Amino acid sequence: MSKKEKDLREEPQTENNENALSDEATGEVLETDPEPISSAEMLRAEEETLSAEPEIPQALGQAEMATEETGEESDEIEDPIFRELAEPKLPELPKENRARLLMQSPTRIQFYWSVKHNPFQTLQKAIGNTGSYTLVVKLVNQTNGREEIFPVEAEGSWWFNVESNSVYRAEIGFYAPNRPFVRVMFSNALETPRRNPSPRQATDADWAVTAMEFANVLDATGYSQDAFEVAMAGDDRDRAEDATRNAFSQFIGDPKGSDDLEGIPMEEIRFALLAIASGFSLEDLRGHISAALLTLLEKNADKLTPENALAALNEHFDVSMEEVEEGEEVIGEAVYGLSLVHFPRSSRKRRTSPRTLLPKGIAPELERKISPVSSLRPV
């Protein structure tokens, strides 16, 4: 992270110090002459931002095709209406205020935006000296309050790696060190979904399902990785959280290592430990875990060995080497026909012993009530 990026992140951003010029993506701003925007960071932003200009493949000219095919269409080709429709034009997008977040996956979203009127002129009219202000996009995770800020131009699009199970909003506005953030417009709120089973069971007794029972259900459905995780976490969330924190501390060899886990879902940490124990590299995990956890792991890169991860999982969850090895058949998305139908990947072996399915220390009498994951399989 560059110093400037760090500064941008550290600048306190609250609703109180924001001076919104417009609250809506479609709101009006004052029309003024355009002001050139150029700086090294702008150039960088331009490089990283996907072009707002559509790269549209040239379609076959049906008009030409018709001319080649038959003579009878030649009159139609001369017809201005026929020609108008035969050569569809996708114009440059008109200048409008747009700010839209779209989800691609629980961990990847796209933001496209454009500001109708020159925002610097508007800012100048509002506050006078625009000084060191830079036009930025601010992505706000409304669930945990984290913000990211990147310099941008008045229109563009950008892909963000984000966290699952969170609500995001993007803002276009002006940033300057030690000055209030000035919001120009903001996007729709976008909720990224959970990408693993809910930790919550139904309160109605008819539908309540224990972790073990639900692991069985997941396993029978082909979601064996999720079954493994659900079984490992068990029903006692506090105990599972303690075990996860302790396992992580042991993994990175720092008794206080779990202090930095604030805001990171426990199931994500267990997923990362299991993946590393299974031989996946940190690079493999990129895009599959949150940026916060990735950063934390990167800081401890020298300790990220499969052996360390397995030892931590074994100590705190009784996970054995056999369980983290590649297990069942892996089914990809390749299908017959047109649809690319999603199949869950079931690369991890099922846990087959009820004794090993919960964090250590669970009462033996409770263990006996729990059926093995394989109970749904045919005898």
Next chain:
Amino acid sequence: MPVGYFSLILHAHLPFVRHPEYPEFLEEDWFYEAITEVYLPLIHIFQNLHERGARPRLAMNVSPPLCEMLADKLLEERYTRHLENLLELARKEEVRVREEAPDFYDAARMYVDNLGAALDLWNNKYGRNLINAFRQLQEEGVLEIITCCATHGFLPLISTKEARRAQIQIAVANYKKHFHRQPRGIWLAECAYEPGIEHLLKESGIEYFIGDSHAILYGDPRPRFGVHAPIVCPNGVAVFARDVETSQQVWSAEVGYPGNGAYREFYRDVGWDLPIEYLRPHLHKDGARRHLGLKYHRITGRTVPGDKKEPYVPNWAREKAAEDATDFVRKRIEQAYRLRDGFGGHPPFVAAPYDAELYGHWWFEGPSFIDYVFRKIHFDQNEIEAITPGDFLDARIPIQIQQPTASSWGENGYYKVWINEGNSWMYPYQHDAERKMTELADYYHHPNEIEWRILNQLARELLLAQSSDWAFQIYQGTTVQYSSRRFQSHIHRFNLLAKMIDTKEFNHDLLAEIERRDNIFAEIDYRVYRSK
């Protein structure tokens, strides 16, 4: 009570492809091939099963664009010519193959029989109207026909509530036009869901939708029976989720039935194998080679190269389809027992949704497989019962309340196929049009006749631009040019019409021509886009 319920759900959909401005058009072949290879065989099989007392029962989505194409006179005429032309080629081939390549004779003979039967069914039994045939099957209790988003719009990527609502309400209105009743269920395009969509469904009287497995498995709270029982959203709309095991058995290119060596090879086609001069009378006027649907080879082996494929033997393939159907039903029974035992005696519901076009087009023997599956379910066992989602709801079996989670049935389970670096350029245009449509619908309370026509045509152009098929095919790398062009065309036409109504400079000829080309949903009423 059976050990378990089995629900086959077929999703029949093609994008609206109709080009009256040209005498023939390559992409219209998608529709013609699907009629010959999928819809006619399935209708015929279901009708036969019903008449023989085998009581087939399944849910089938016939998407609104497909309904509109099936009801279109121009496409009806063109399809008839297409089928007659193909039958003529098949007859010519029967003679040629008998002399020149006797190993292929059984296959050539099969095509003459099949295509002759298809033409007879088309012209005589169904009177060139497959909508009537589908409707009759629904009235006879064979099919529970459900609807789909109006133009297969991918709802989570549509930007306004009004435009999402329009995809549902226009679909329901179109369903009523063709099937004369209210649809009970909907196939959300690509099974794409995000929380909140259920409210739009309820507004339109929809009782249930089909979701992907993790819509329920990752929903909150945890589903007691996983995907093997429906859940009901807090607002009362039910969700039936895809069973992975049945999907893999049929659909997986790695382990699915269609990969068996006895089945017909899709990619070897006489359109590419025979001399161009010989084929020319059966090609389009541009003389370009294309798939014609006569294929003489079997898969032979997964790794066997195309030029080493062996001759197709129809009897072997039929026997294999029966064998696979037996295996499929046996596995459903085993699955029902083990799930029921795991559920403390609660009978599981296995929802098995597939693209209808898999059966017959991609997997040539697929319709025969379905035929055998229903025969075996009816005649050879009592453990599983074939029902529809609507039947399950009618049984008043208690259903867990749960909030499903965002998902689709596409690659990786979310929206990547429909929004990625290659096709995200489409959305600012689409979203602008969505906003504009509602602005105009709100503004025009008493339009004159031409304004009314323009507003309705604007709605059609927006709907056609929203088809998820274009973004999908761009991502797939198949027919990229056509798909890009179609999207551009509908946005272009939308812009032309919007300018026309904004400036009041009406070009009657241009409007009439656009209406002639994009004539989907004659019943459309633009007011569905109003915000209030």
